[in-house]
Structures are given as structure tokens and as C-alpha cells.
Amino acid sequence: MSPIAKGEAWGRPGPLPPDGVVVATDAEARALVEAARRRSAPLPAIGLLGGDLCKTLGGTSDRARLRSEVAVTFTVDVGAVLLDGRLHWFVAHLVARTAGWSTAFAAMNAQWRGRWNLGPRAHPGDGLLDTYRADLSLADRLKVRARLPAGAHLPHPGIRERRVAALQVEFERPLAVELDGEPAGRARALAIRVEPDALTVVI
DSSP: OOOOOTTOOOOEEOOOOTTOEEESSHHHHHHHHHHHHHTTOOOOOEEESSSHHHHHHTOOOOHHHHTSTTOEEEEEEEEEEEETTEEEEESSEEEEEOTTSSEEEEEESSSOBTTBOOOTTOOTTSSOEEEEEEEOOHHHHHHHHHHGGGTOOOSOTTEEEEEESEEEEEEEEEEEEEETTEEEEEEEEEEEEEEEEEEEEEO
16 A cells, blocks of 8 residues: 555554454554564554554544444554664654753654644654654743643744654754653664554554
8 A cells, every 4th residue: 555645535444353463552552563573574453442543543442343343444654763773663653852851852653642732743644754853942841831732832933843754863962762652762863764554553
């Protein structure tokens, strides 16, 4: 399949196959992707009961639905990042930041990060990652934080937006990196790319 284009219908009726795996979080989905990639094995179909990717797709957290005739199947992108020479993957988002968020970078495959509509235009099936690099004063951070739940923080002069298939990012000093909400260490340089149509998910 080719990546989804704006305005096209997306998703198709279809339940989770018998060998599909059900997960409740983005981190659980990422663990399955990482394990398969490191074995050079096919990615399993994944049923989503929770997490930011599930929320972006309109999931209902209904386990019975996943294997019923009302289930919907999507083919979504996966993000990949090189951290200190080791390759990792993410299904929803990558976030690198200082402790107080004065400097922050996000690569969004999903629209949401918890309660924050961090990537309001992000689409998990368009073959691109929505990236944001922010260097903000305390006053601006407070204003942006208040607008994040509604996705009204953009545009902002202190936030640089790019929609990319691949990107290299460097920071003045190492930042804490999170992949799908889990700590992944610290890094000063990131090499990020998207793997289009890499994963089948069901809601």
C-alpha cells in the first residue's frame, strides 16, 4: 500500500486475525515491534485497547470488538530512531526534552501524548512524522502548556514545525529521550526516519 493522502478514506472493516496480539499501551506495541525487528521477523498484527495511537485512531478499548465484524483494520507507519548507535522504534511518538521543557523536540506519528494534543495534524498513515522543536521561555511554556489539550499551541514563533520522512537533530547537550512514553536514555544527536505502512493495527 502507498501512504494515505489527505482526504482519502482510511481503514477497512476487518477483525484482528487469530495470531494477532492485543496490547493496552503504546509501550507494549513498541516492544512487539522492536522484538520483531531485532529478529528480522514480520511484525504481528496488533489489537489496540489503549494508548495514544489507539486514541488517535478512535479506538474504544473494547476487547470483544477487536475480533468482531465491527472491528476496523489500519495500516500505519512506524518511527525509527538511532540513539547512540543503537536503533529503536516507536509507534506513537518520540519526545526529547530538558527537565523543565525549556528545550524540547517531538516526532509525532500519533496525534496525542496523554492529555496533550501535541501533534494536531499528525496522521499515522501518511508516510511522514510531524516534528516540533521548541526553545521557550518560562512564560511561553506556561502559555503553550495551557493550550496543549486543545491542540491550540500552534503556530508559535518559538516552535519550529516540520513534516518529514527522515530528519537528523542535534542539541547543545544530551536530552532525556522517551519512546512511546518510556525512558530510552539520553542523547545529543538523533537520526529519525519513518517506515511507511509498516504495521497493521485493529481497533
